[in-house]
Amino acid sequence: MSPFTNYLTLGYEHIVSFSALDHILFLIALMATYQLKHWLKVIIAVSFFTIGHSVSLTLGALDIVTVESELIEFLIPVTIVFTALFNLSKAGQNQKSSSKNWLALLFGIIHGLGFSNYYDMLVMGTKNYWEALLPFNLGVELGQLAVVAALLIALVVYEFILNKKPREWNLFISGAAFALALIMCIETWPFEISF
Amino acid sequence: MFSFFASAFFSLLLTNAHDFHVSTTYGEFKGEQLQVTAKVFTDDLEAALEQGQDTKIALGTQREAKATPKLLEQYFRRHFKLRSTKNDWEEFTFIGYEVEYDITYVYLQYNFEKWPLAVTVQNTLLLELFDDQTNLVNLEQGGKLQSAYYNQQKTLQTLNF
Numbered sequence: 001m002s003p004f005t006n007y008l009t010l011g012y013e014h015i016v017s018f019s020a021l022d023h024i025l026f027l028i029a030l031m032a033t034y035q036l037k038h039w040l041k042v043i044i045a046v047s048f049f050t051i052g053h054s055v056s057l058t059l060g061a062l063d064i065v066t067v068e069s070e071l072i073e074f075l076i077p078v079t080i081v082f083t084a085l086f087n088l089s090k091a092g093q094n095q096k097s098s099s100k101n102w103l104a105l106l107f108g109i110i111h112g113l114g115f116s117n118y119y120d121m122l123v124m125g126t127k128n129y130w131e132a133l134l135p136f137n138l139g140v141e142l143g144q145l146a147v148v149a150a151l152l153i154a155l156v157v158y159e160f161i162l163n164k165k166p167r168e169w170n171l172f173i174s175g176a177a178f179a180l181a182l183i184m185c186i187e188t189w190p191f192e193i194s195f
Numbered sequence: 196m197f198s199f200f201a202s203a204f205f206s207l208l209l210t211n212a213h214d215f216h217v218s219t220t221y222g223e224f225k226g227e228q229l230q231v232t233a234k235v236f237t238d239d240l241e242a243a244l245e246q247g248q249d250t251k252i253a254l255g256t257q258r259e260a261k262a263t264p265k266l267l268e269q270y271f272r273r274h275f276k277l278r279s280t281k282n283d284w285e286e287f288t289f290i291g292y293e294v295e296y297d298i299t300y301v302y303l304q305y306n307f308e309k310w311p312l313a314v315t316v317q318n319t320l321l322l323e324l325f326d327d328q329t330n331l332v333n334l335e336q337g338g339k340l341q342s343a344y345y346n347q348q349k350t351l352q353t354l355n356f
Contacts, residue, residue: 001341009344014215131340
């Protein structure tokens with residue numbers, strides 16, 4: 001087998017697994033304001049997210065940024081809470097705005113900081129970015145698109161069988177993501193003040 | 196019953212966030228040697244070495260257990276096996292290890308008078324600890340790179356040059 005295929009598989013399986021629930025929850029929250037006809041917008045937003053954490057994976061490699069992992073584990077659910085709240089705002093529901101893409105890019109960078117120790121594990125010998133990190137990042141993107149595909153199927157069921165009102169879908173999905181992420185925030189609270 | 200499921204779900208959501216159960220091994224044929232570097236997450240390796248032991252291993256710290264090199268070598272003899280076309284596993288020389296923050300580098304060396312056309316590697320590193328453990332082995336021979344993917348289902352793979 002070529003290393004490319006194996007690193008691609010590694011990235012894919014890292015997303016399509018139960019241990020990546022925080023990642024998947026973010027994707028769910030990001031998609032809540034979209035309807036089926038916006039499928040291309042969804043793919044673009046998710047790709048911005050991938051670019052974001054590809055960037056921080058590389059930054060982590062160069063030791064440019066080092067952030068306490070406890071802080072990152074707290075910030076990741078914060079991004080989900082923020083996204084869910086943003087979905088309630090006019091700006092968050094404006095389909096013409098590209099704000100979702102920039103949000104996905106920024107939050108991708110934060111999620112990617114949680115990957116910061118991956119780089120040293122993934123590079124092999126003197127081999128560089130192209131033979132290990134690139135296929136890994138592509139695999140992550142493919143994994144995310146697989147999650148997106150599953151969510152789009154759920155949307156088909158919603159729009160064609162249950163209901164057609166996007167507002168109720170948004171409230172349901174954003175509310176669920178908000179609640180789960182809020183609990184994760186409390187559990188990963190990194191500061192001295194205790195609850 | 197509900198609280199059981201709820202707590203199971205939340206523990207999944209919280210403790211497993213970003214767990215990355217992966218090890219990567221890179222080996223290069225140089226002259227009559229195959230020089231192998233295995234990279235394992237330090238905390239996972241500690242947990243593996245501490246199984247069935249009373250002592251804390253504390254890899255890479257000043258309190259590191261004296262038996263660590265020996266335990267590490269034994270662990271790799273049991274969980275990392277390599278052979279060329281012959282049926283017998285090759286013996287490696289345990290060169291040593293380095294701990295760099297969260298990754299431990301383990302160095303092994305094999306002797307090959309002639310570079311083999313096929314190398315079979317059995318890799319069961321950390322599979323006894325994690326269901327979702329994945330191990331990669333990349334071997335390079337004169338610029339040609341071959342790769343193998345290991346998990347609970349696949350523990351024996353052949354790399355062809």
